[in-house]
Amino acid sequence: MSLFRHCHVSVSHMSDASEARRLARTIALELGFDVRESEDLALVASELATNLVKHAQSGQLIFTSIEDDGRTGIKFQSQDNGPGISDVDQVITDGFSSTDSLGYGLGTINRLMDDFDIRPRPDGKNGTLITCRRWKRSHIRKHIPGPLSIGIATRSRPNMSLNGDAFVAEQWNKSVLIAVIDGLGHGQHANVAAQAAREYIEEHYDQPLSMLFRGAGRACRATRGVVMALARFDWDRNPIKMSFAGIGNIEIKVFGCPNPMKFLVQRGVVGLNAPEPIVAEYDWASSYVLVLHSDGLNSKWQWSDYPELDKASANETARLLLQGLARNDDDATVIVVRKSVSSVVASHDG
Numbered sequence: 001m002s003l004f005r006h007c008h009v010s011v012s013h014m015s016d017a018s019e020a021r022r023l024a025r026t027i028a029l030e031l032g033f034d035v036r037e038s039e040d041l042a043l044v045a046s047e048l049a050t051n052l053v054k055h056a057q058s059g060q061l062i063f064t065s066i067e068d069d070g071r072t073g074i075k076f077q078s079q080d081n082g083p084g085i086s087d088v089d090q091v092i093t094d095g096f097s098s099t100d101s102l103g104y105g106l107g108t109i110n111r112l113m114d115d116f117d118i119r120p121r122p123d124g125k126n127g128t129l130i131t132c133r134r135w136k137r138s139h140i141r142k143h144i145p146g147p148l149s150i151g152i153a154t155r156s157r158p159n160m161s162l163n164g165d166a167f168v169a170e171q172w173n174k175s176v177l178i179a180v181i182d183g184l185g186h187g188q189h190a191n192v193a194a195q196a197a198r199e200y201i202e203e204h205y206d207q208p209l210s211m212l213f214r215g216a217g218r219a220c221r222a223t224r225g226v227v228m229a230l231a232r233f234d235w236d237r238n239p240i241k242m243s244f245a246g247i248g249n250i251e252i253k254v255f256g257c258p259n260p261m262k263f264l265v266q267r268g269v270v271g272l273n274a275p276e277p278i279v280a281e282y283d284w285a286s287s288y289v290l291v292l293h294s295d296g297l298n299s300k301w302q303w304s305d306y307p308e309l310d311k312a313s314a315n316e317t318a319r320l321l322l323q324g325l326a327r328n329d330d331d332a333t334v335i336v337v338r339k340s341v342s343s344v345v346a347s348h349d350g
Contacts, residue, residue, distance in 0.1 A: 004030050004065050009049070012058035017049035020061055024076075027063055031074060032136055040112045041074065041134060047109055048078040048130065056082025056127065066133060073114075073135035081127045106130075110218045111200055114207050140172045140206065147235055147286065148176060149340045151314030153322035154333040157186050157296075164190025165294050165333040166198040170205040174236040177205045178335050180250050181228040182294040184269065186331060193223035197270060201230070209245045213270060213277045220271025228270055229292055233284060233337065240284040245277035255289045255303045289317070289338040296332030297325040314338050 004027055009020050024045030028038035045061065052059035059080030066073045110116045113132035121127040150171075156163035164186050168179035181197045183190030200219040201212055209230050220226055227248020234241045246252065246265040254261050261282055268274030289303075303309060306324065309317050317336040326332040 006062070006064050009061040009063070010058075011049045011052045011061060014050065014053055017046045017053070020049040021046040024063065027065075028074060031065055031072060033074075033134075037134070037136070041076075044076060044109050044112050044132065044134075047106070048076060051106070052078060052080050056080035059127075071135050071139070073133055075131065075133045076113075078130040079121065079127065081125060107219070107222075110215060111203060114204055115211055116215070116218070137206070142172050144171070144173065145340070146171060146174065146176065147240065147340055148233055148337055149314040150176065150178060151316065151318035151336040151338075152334070153315075153318035155322065155326065155331070157331050158328055160187055160331075162188055162191040163331050163333075164194055165296065165331040166194035167333050167335060168198055168201045168205065169335065170202065172206060175206070175232060175234045176337075177201075177230065177232045178292060178337060179228055179230045180292045180294055180333050180335055181226050182248070182250065182296075182331070182333070183226050184224045189224050190331070193220055193226050193271065196220050196223055197226045197228060209243055209279045210277060213245065213247065213274075217270045217274060223271055225269035225271035225274075227268075229265070231290060231292060231337070240286075242282045242284040242290075243279055244282070245279040247274045247277050249295045251291075251293050251295065251297070251299045253291045255291070256287045257285070286339045289336065291317075291321065291334065291336055293321070293325075293334035294330075294332060296327055296330035297321065297334055298327060301325060 009016070009023060011020065021042045025038050025042035028041040033041065048061055059078060062077040064075045066075050109132055113134050116132045118128065118130045121129050150169050152167055152169060154163060154165055154167060164183040166181040168177065170177045179201055181194045183193035196219045197216040200216045204212060204215060209232060212230060227250055229246030229250035229252060232243045244252065244263055246263065247268050247270050252263050264278040264280060266275045266277055306320060309320060312320060314336045317338065318334050321334050322332060
């Protein structure tokens, strides 16, 4: 068991960034992070130290071990007495810099850490306080058979090589997360936006949905933005619980449910000052089928329109819906979640 709890590093010269990097790597390994995670944390410490020298001449880094609900992690804090930051969202944007650097430092920190906060110092003095945390994922086990099957089908807009949609499907322990992401517009710029959101979510898939939206929004600040919806299923409880949150026009349908589920989707664009998503939780039965799709598919359809879906697998369901509903003027993506073994699903809207 690690004895590390807390340490301070004074930073006033670029050489201190190397020391911060070395120390962060050592602490991370001692806390049980694997080699790749420790290198990520070393990079974050280096970026924080570099920013202290470039933008505030000097400051202090504080490394603290943290625990919560059986998890172990590390917290980094960067504190300075500099002029402060007038536009927090702008400095997090990849590519922005108030100096001659490339300006990717804080964007990198946002991607690598599980949560990230930047604000004026709380003690009323001039300066900025940056706080970020990363949790150890040694408790995560992948590729464990579960009660749900996921089917995915996607294609780019006809005659376009790049897909402006993206998706995520991550399963671990007794949970699964799915996401449909639609970059605004089509082609290269939509693809860049969708991939920025996808990469963030895949790096932090086990975090709360609200935090995934917040981090993806920061990751998409330098892009035209995305609309997206996330659904998480947890079967460590009975019945299975589904959590859902969405911003923008991603369509969600649930079939086989005797009482229609009501989903509160916020209007806005992730990456362009979207509102906080509304996260809601629902009981999930094995007879239900979830269909999540981008607006590249026609939304005016019912389960009874496709009788062959009753006995189809999740992958077959996704493929059939894409073939039957995809529009010719947009990228199209559909994810289907249903019981792992073949079952008959009620043929009505839920």
